[in-house]
Amino acid sequence: MEAQQTIEMVQITLPDGAVREYASGITGIEIATDISKSLAKACVAIEIDGELSDLSLPINQNVSIALVKRADDQALELIRHDAAHVMAEAVQNLFPGTQVTIGPSIENGFYYDFARAEGEAPFSTDDFPAIEKEMRKIIERNSAFVREVWSREDAIQYFTNKGETYKVELIQDLPEGEDLKMYKQGEGTEGWIDLCRGPHMPTTKNVGTAFKLMKVAGAYWRGDSNRTMLTRIYGTVWRDQKELDAHLTQLEEAEARDHRKLGREMDLFHMQEEAQGSVFWHPQGYVVYNQLERYVRRRLSDDGYLEVRTPQLMHSKFWKASGHWQKYREDMFVVPDVVPNNNEEGPVYDEEPKEFLALKPMNCPAHVQIFNQGIKSYRDLPIRLSEFGCCHRNEAHGALHGIMRLRQFVQDDAHIFCREDQILEESIKFFKLVQAMYQDLGFDDYKIVFETRPELRVGSDEIWDKAEAALEDALKQTGMPYEVSEGDGAFYGPKVGFIIRDAIGREWGCGTLQLDFNLPERLDATYIEQDGSKQRPVMLHRAALGALERFIGIMIESYAGKLPLWLAPTQCVVATITGDANDYAKEVHAKLTAAGIRAELDIRNEKINYKVREHSLAKVQNLFVVGMREAEEKKVAIRRLGSQAQDIQNLDEAVATLADLAQAPY
Numbered sequence: 001m002e003a004q005q006t007i008e009m010v011q012i013t014l015p016d017g018a019v020r021e022y023a024s025g026i027t028g029i030e031i032a033t034d035i036s037k038s039l040a041k042a043c044v045a046i047e048i049d050g051e052l053s054d055l056s057l058p059i060n061q062n063v064s065i066a067l068v069k070r071a072d073d074q075a076l077e078l079i080r081h082d083a084a085h086v087m088a089e090a091v092q093n094l095f096p097g098t099q100v101t102i103g104p105s106i107e108n109g110f111y112y113d114f115a116r117a118e119g120e121a122p123f124s125t126d127d128f129p130a131i132e133k134e135m136r137k138i139i140e141r142n143s144a145f146v147r148e149v150w151s152r153e154d155a156i157q158y159f160t161n162k163g164e165t166y167k168v169e170l171i172q173d174l175p176e177g178e179d180l181k182m183y184k185q186g187e188g189t190e191g192w193i194d195l196c197r198g199p200h201m202p203t204t205k206n207v208g209t210a211f212k213l214m215k216v217a218g219a220y221w222r223g224d225s226n227r228t229m230l231t232r233i234y235g236t237v238w239r240d241q242k243e244l245d246a247h248l249t250q251l252e253e254a255e256a257r258d259h260r261k262l263g264r265e266m267d268l269f270h271m272q273e274e275a276q277g278s279v280f281w282h283p284q285g286y287v288v289y290n291q292l293e294r295y296v297r298r299r300l301s302d303d304g305y306l307e308v309r310t311p312q313l314m315h316s317k318f319w320k321a322s323g324h325w326q327k328y329r330e331d332m333f334v335v336p337d338v339v340p341n342n343n344e345e346g347p348v349y350d351e352e353p354k355e356f357l358a359l360k361p362m363n364c365p366a367h368v369q370i371f372n373q374g375i376k377s378y379r380d381l382p383i384r385l386s387e388f389g390c391c392h393r394n395e396a397h398g399a400l401h402g403i404m405r406l407r408q409f410v411q412d413d414a415h416i417f418c419r420e421d422q423i424l425e426e427s428i429k430f431f432k433l434v435q436a437m438y439q440d441l442g443f444d445d446y447k448i449v450f451e452t453r454p455e456l457r458v459g460s461d462e463i464w465d466k467a468e469a470a471l472e473d474a475l476k477q478t479g480m481p482y483e484v485s486e487g488d489g490a491f492y493g494p495k496v497g498f499i500i501r502d503a504i505g506r507e508w509g510c511g512t513l514q515l516d517f518n519l520p521e522r523l524d525a526t527y528i529e530q531d532g533s534k535q536r537p538v539m540l541h542r543a544a545l546g547a548l549e550r551f552i553g554i555m556i557e558s559y560a561g562k563l564p565l566w567l568a569p570t571q572c573v574v575a576t577i578t579g580d581a582n583d584y585a586k587e588v589h590a591k592l593t594a595a596g597i598r599a600e601l602d603i604r605n606e607k608i609n610y611k612v613r614e615h616s617l618a619k620v621q622n623l624f625v626v627g628m629r630e631a632e633e634k635k636v637a638i639r640r641l642g643s644q645a646q647d648i649q650n651l652d653e654a655v656a657t658l659a660d661l662a663q664a665p666y
Contacts, residue, residue, distance in 0.1 A: 013064040028055035029202070032067050042069040044201040045078055052078070054147055054199040070206060071239060080105035082145065082200055082207050083135075083237040085185060088112045089192040090134035091233070094127075095120070100194065101166040101221065101230060108247060109236035113219050115166060115228060122231040128213040131233075139207050143191065145200035146184040155180045155195065166221065167195055210244040211237035253504050259556040260402040266561055266618050268569070269403065277400050277407025279549055284569035287598065288552055291567050293388060295440070295664055296412045296545065303433055305386040305414055310366035312390060316356040318365040321522050323458050325358075327491055331394045333359040363389035364541055367415040368523040371537070376527040381537060382422050386414035388548070402553060409547040416540035417525070420470075426540055427474035427496075427513060434498055434511045434544045440665040441555065442564060446500040447507075448480055451488035458492055459518040468494045471515045490541075492518040502558035510551060514541040561619040562641060566664040568598070573620050574636075575602040575611045577627035584631035588624055588651060595659040616641060622658060 012020045012031060022031065028046030032039045032055070046053050047066040052074065059065075068074045084103035087110070092098055097117030103110065116122060150158070152171060159167040171180065181198055184191040201207070213235045221227040238244040255261075263269050268285030271278075281289055297307070313335065319325040324332075337355035360366060367385045376383070390410050399405055418426050438446060450472055453464045471494050475482050482496070489495045498511035516539040519525075526534045545551040555563060565571055574589045576582055582603045592599035600620075602611055608625060615623055624636040625646070636654050638647040649657070 010059055011062040012059070013062075015066045022059075024060045025058040027058055028053065028065070028067065031059075031065065035067075039067060039069075042071070043067045044070045044075050044206050045199055047074070052199050054145075055202055056147060057199075070201075070208075075201075076239065077105050078199065078201050079207055079239065080110040080237050082204065083211055083235060084110035084112050085145075085183070085192075085194055085196070085200070086135050086138050086204055086207055087131065087213075087233065087235060088114075088194065089138055089185065090131050091123075092192070093138075094130055094134055097163075099164050099166050102170075109214065109234060111232050111234045113221075113230040113232045115221075115230050122218070123216050123233060125213075125216060132211075132213055135211070136209060138185075139204050139209065141186075142203050142205040143185045143187065144203050146191070147198060147200070148182045148184060149179045150182050151179060152176065155182065158193070159195075171195065207237065208239065210239065210241045211235055212244065212248070250504055250506075254506070254557070257504070257557040257560045258402075259404070259553040262556050262561040262619070263402070266569070268556075271402065276397065277395060277405075279403050279406065279408075287569040288563065288567055289548065291664070292545075292548060292552060293410075293412075295666060296437075296548075297388075298666055299433065299437060299544075300384075300386045300412075300414065303384075303429070305384040307386050307388075308367065308370055310360075310363060310370070310387060310389065312359055312392075313357045314360055314366060316358055318369070318523070319358055322365045322519055323491060323522060324361065324365070327456070328361055328393075332361050333392050333394055335359070359392040360389070361391055361393045363387050363391065363411070363413045364415055364519060364539070365523060368519065368525050368539075371417050371525055372523070376417075376537075378419060378527055378529050378535075381527060382416050382418035382426055384414060384416045386412070389413045403549040404553045406547065406549055409549050411543050411547055412545050413541075413543050416542065417520075417527075417537040418540065419527075419535075420538055423470045423515065423538055423540070424474050424477065427471065427515070428478055430513050430540070430542050430544075431474070431478050431480065431496075437544050438498070438500060438511075442559070443500040443502075446498055448475070448482040449485050449488075449497045449499060450475055450482050451485045451490075451495040451497060453489050453494065454487050454491060456491060457489075458522070463517045464494070467515045467517055471496060471513070490514045490516075492516045493541075500554070502554060503560070504558075506557075508550075508554050510546045510554070511544045512542065512546070515539075516541060562621060563619070564665075565621060565662045568619070568621060570600050570618070570620050571597050571662050572599045572622040572624055572658060573602050573611075573615050574599060574624045574626065575608060575615070577608045577625060579603070579605065580628050581626045581631050585626050588626060588636060588655075591651065591655050592624075592658070595655050597655070597659055597662055612639060624654065 008024055009021050010024050010026065012022060014020065029040060029043065032043045043055060045068040046055055047068060048059065048063050052068070084105060088100045088103055091114060092100065099115040101113040101115060103112030114123065155171050156168055159171070181196060182193055183196045183198060183200055184193045185204055186192040213233060215234050217232045217234070218229050219232040221230055236244070236247060238247060263285065266284060267282050268288065269282055270280050272280065316325060335357045337357050370385060371383065388410050390408065392408050395405060395407050416426050438444070452468055457464070475496060493514045493516035495512055495514045497509050499507050499509050501507050519539050520536045525537055527537055529535045572592055574585045574592070576585045585601060585603055589599050589601040612623060619641060621641040623639040625639060626636055630636055634651050635648055636651055638649060638654060
């Protein structure tokens with residue numbers, strides 16, 4: 001606001017619509033004090049025309065404001081940002097010679113990257129108690145965050161004198177002629193100073209004491225693997241101890257539910273370095289995968305989708321025409337379309353390859369090729385093409401995470417080719433399908449986000465206006481509440497995203513619907529209209545679950561391994577107490593199998609308590625225990641996962657009940 005022209009009086013519009021007039025140069029804290037001293041005491045920031053700002057910032061224009069209290073949700077980002085500054089000062093106080101680099105707030109906390117002095121070992125968790133103690137001293141010191149504006153030259157000179165070479169590099173990369181914001185905290189003429197856009201809360205004490213340092217990690221300077229490896233310290237901070245405790249409890253719960261840990265215990269899958277980002281499905285895990293795929297296939301078939309299969313490798317011309325090559329080239333696995341001469345060191349090309357193939361990162365251009373075969377009439381539309389398409393994306397090593405983030409994955413992908421007058425009906429139809437599927441899978445808690453045009457996109461503003469209006473109209477017609485996320489749509493069209501919330505409150509983006517006028521134009525898709533003219537269809541890109549592997553990972557964690565019985569790899573184990581009951585156990589197992597239940601037989605010469613523990617760890621939900629008494633009476637003793645009680649039932653009754661419970665929801 002330094003560049004704004006000063007006027008004598010300013011009009012300040014409050015959230016309730018009331019307008020107050022003040023002398024130009026009034027600050028947020030002065031306005032808060034004028035309204036109420038208790039309000040001023042509680043405030044940590046001010047929103048000026050929707051933008052968070054320091055309470056000490058002079059206001060020289062007519063604006064709308066909202067005063068932000070520490071208890072407000074908007075304050076959390078400030079608390080985390082300020083905590084990063086406090087941690088950075090604490091580290092430099094304790095470890096002279098350490099350079100600070102970049103330290104933002106992030107979801108649930110903050111981090112700062114540090115460069116240790118030459119010869120010093122990277123930080124470890126052993127350093128956390130001392131750093132946390134020093135942070136508490138700085139917070140208790142209650143030092144003001146003082147905002148100053150420096151020239152580029154003065155800032156470079158200051159950090160050069162301090163030996164802060166990383167800060168100097170950051171400043172040198174900023175546009176010339178731009179004054180820089182610096183924030184000071186601490187006593188003395190200098191205090192502790194950092195380059196920062198702000199804003200900050202009034203003092204360090206506003207950070208509070210509900211924080212905890214969490215972990216250390218290596219991080220390349222500016223994300224470049226050719227640059228220096230820094231040490232990143234992560235922390236979490238909340239408004240009060242209750243919120244911090246709840247977060248730490250959730251982390252403990254999440255660790256216990258980690259799909260990688262449960263995947264090993266349940267013998268579902270494994271990952272290994274030689275196939276990074278790809279899953280080795282074990283027999284038990286592949287049962288889960290196939291059951292989920294079959295469920296989705298039944299749903300799509302009944303909703304009018306035609307299943308197709310398209311190539312893994314396609315010529316780069318399709319990806320160039322679609323726009324994916326320009327946007328995703330670095331994330332695609334590309335294969336030169338030239339036969340190489342092989343030697344001991346690998347393939348050698350006589351000439352630089354001019355033609356390339358690519359493993360498909362998504363299925364849309366391939367589905368257009370199917371649509372383009374033969375002449376399509378307006379009567380043929382809509383055409384709904386679905387595919388369990390195997391996609392490959394060259395995700396960074398650091399981004400890979402179990403089966404949640406992969407390089408090879410399968411989507412429940414589909415594309416609807418329709419006329420403009422069918423957009424509303426097809427969109428609503430898909431929204432209803434997603435709702436029904438999530439309910440079947442046990443996810444009733446989700447939110448819907450409408451994502452609009454990104455800055456980098458294809459197509460005219462006129463096309464985008466039409467696409468956004470059509471998709472938002474469909475959302476409104478459903479009556480479902482939704483949020484708007486400006487600028488987060490796909491590069492070819494606006495998007496509706498479904499974000500499910502799991503059993504411990506974490507959010508996962510899964511289903512999507514994207515409305516696309518651009519790809520049919522770029523890939524020359526046409527149909528014949530009633531008047532004989534050629535027209536472009538509209539494409540609806542859609543997925544209900546997204547990557548099946550990732551959705552299975554979400555379900556494993558949300559259900560803590562105790563999957564819905566219809567998905568469970570083993571629905572029942574028949575376990576013997578004594579070898580004398582082996583023949584009866586085989587009879588029970590045969591009846592379960594005949595009833596369509598996935599059952600296993602455990603007649604090992606082991607104690608029953610050992611068998612119970614082993615199958616409980618594997619999350620087997622039903623254990624039919626049999627001994628001589630059960631054999632004589634044609635009964636089973638049923639132990640259910642998580643319960644110490646035994647339920648004695650007649651064999652036929654038990655099998656019929658379990659067969660009913662094990663039915664898929666659709």
